[in-house]
Structure formats: C-alpha cells, structure tokens
Amino acid sequence: MSDQAVPDSSEPDGPEPDGPEPDSPDADELPGVDAPPTPTTPAGPAPRRSAGTVVAVVAVVAVVVAALVFILGRSSSDHEADTSGQVVGRPAPSLVATTTKGEKLDLGSLKGKWVLVNFFATWCPPCVAEHPQLVAFSQRNKDRAAVVSVAFDEPAPAIEQFFADKGGDWDVVAKDTGSIVLDYGVVKLPESYLIAPDGTVVEKLAGGVTADGLEKKIADYEAQGKGSG
Numbered sequence: 001m002s003d004q005a006v007p008d009s010s011e012p013d014g015p016e017p018d019g020p021e022p023d024s025p026d027a028d029e030l031p032g033v034d035a036p037p038t039p040t041t042p043a044g045p046a047p048r049r050s051a052g053t054v055v056a057v058v059a060v061v062a063v064v065v066a067a068l069v070f071i072l073g074r075s076s077s078d079h080e081a082d083t084s085g086q087v088v089g090r091p092a093p094s095l096v097a098t099t100t101k102g103e104k105l106d107l108g109s110l111k112g113k114w115v116l117v118n119f120f121a122t123w124c125p126p127c128v129a130e131h132p133q134l135v136a137f138s139q140r141n142k143d144r145a146a147v148v149s150v151a152f153d154e155p156a157p158a159i160e161q162f163f164a165d166k167g168g169d170w171d172v173v174a175k176d177t178g179s180i181v182l183d184y185g186v187v188k189l190p191e192s193y194l195i196a197p198d199g200t201v202v203e204k205l206a207g208g209v210t211a212d213g214l215e216k217k218i219a220d221y222e223a224q225g226k227g228s229g
Contacts, residue, residue, distance in 0.1 A: 094108070095173075099173060100156040113144055116192050118134060120190045124152075130209060
C-alpha cells in the first residue's frame with residue numbers, strides 16, 4: 001500500500017493576510033451608532049422582525065429628526081419680523097403679577113415706554129445665550145424702554161440666583177405664569193413681544209434677540225410713527 005500525505009488539519013483553509021489588519025474605529029466610537037452586544041451562543045434561531053416593525057421604527061426616527069430640525073431652525077438670533085402672533089397689532093394682554101422680589105408688577109404702569117416682554121427659562125440654552133443682550137439693552141435704554149421677563153416652571157430663588165450670576169435688574173415673574181403664556185400665545189423659548197409706548201404689541205420675536213437689533217427695530221417703528229405714546 002502506497003503512502004499518501006494526510007493534510008494537516010491545523011493549517012487554515014485560506015492564506016493569512018500579511019501584516020496586521022488595517023485600523024478601524026471601535027463600534028462604540030462611531031457617532032450615532034450603538035456598540036453591538038457581546039456575542040453569545042444562541043439557544044435557537046434568532047426571531048425575524050416583520051417588515052411592519054421595521055417600517056414603524058423608521059417612521060418614528062423620521063418624526064424625531066424632523067422635530068429636531070424644526071426646533072433648531074427656529075433657534076437662530078435676529079429673526080425677521082414675525083407678525084403671526086395672536087396678540088400682534090392689538091393692545092398688550094393685561095399682566096398683573098408678583099415679581100420674584102415680592103413686588104407688584106402692572107404692565108399698564110409702563111405705558112409711555114417701549115416694553116419687551118421676554119419668556120425664558122434658566123435651563124434653556126438659547127435663553128442663557130440671549131441674556132447678556134437683554135442686559136445690554138436694558139442698561140442702554142433705561143429712559144425709554146423696559147424689560148419684563150416671564151420665567152417657566154422655576155422657583156423664585158433659582159431665578160434670583162440666575163440674575164445675580166448673569167446680571168440684569170428688571171422685573172421677573174415666575175409664579176402662576178400659565179395664564180400669561182396662554183394670553184400671549186407663546187410657542188417656544190425664548191420668545192419676546194415688543195410693546196410700543198401706546199400699549200400696542202407691534203412684533204413677536206421668536207428666538208434670541210440682540211441689543212442692537214432691538215434698538216434698530218424701535219428706531220424703525222418710531223420713524224414710521226407707530227405706537228407713539
């Protein structure tokens with residue numbers, strides 16, 4: 001009987017690649033991709049996902065992405081004039097409340113000045129970014145304009161600390177603000193309403209404002225003779 005070579009079973013079926021494999025990012029470092037779970041021996045065949053489940057997941061993701069795009073798209077500063085607000089062109093809704101300092105605020109007592117009613121929250125990043133501009137506007141226009149802020153769902157001590165850290169000394173309302181929000185038709189934060197000296201709401205400002213932008217708007221309205229007290 002002739003000798004016949006028996007293949008060594010320890011040899012690989014195919015050739016080994018030369019050198020180390022090319023570097024590739026770990027799965028848990030890829031942006032927006034979850035790291036795969038540690039592989040385990042399955043007890044049986046993996047269940048198949050139905051086409052309906054996949055479609056439903058894709059639809060939910062699409063809705064979330066669309067919502068984020070909408071929100072981010074409305075957060076830029078110095079928006080064009082927005083006259084779509086429910087109160088624009090009308091007398092400003094009554095605003096009588098107690099400030100975070102325990103003092104009474106009556107918006108009607110500010111007639112004769114330009115007033116910016118600003119809706120904000122300390123946990124809102126665009127609101128925090130806008131705040132220095134409100135401080136500058138208030139300081140530069142004390143004789144002819146006033147700022148009134150309406151805070152969302154925060155205790156007075158937190159608001160007072162925010163103003164102590166960031167500056168600003170105007171009136172802030174933080175208690176029972178739900179009716180004020182409804183009266184002005186606030187949609188998102190930050191949102192401001194510019195009120196002329198005669199008490200008429202002349203513009204809704206969605207998104208952050210700047211001191212220069214507000215002063216320009218006021219100058220333009222005064223040149224048009226709008227809202228003079």
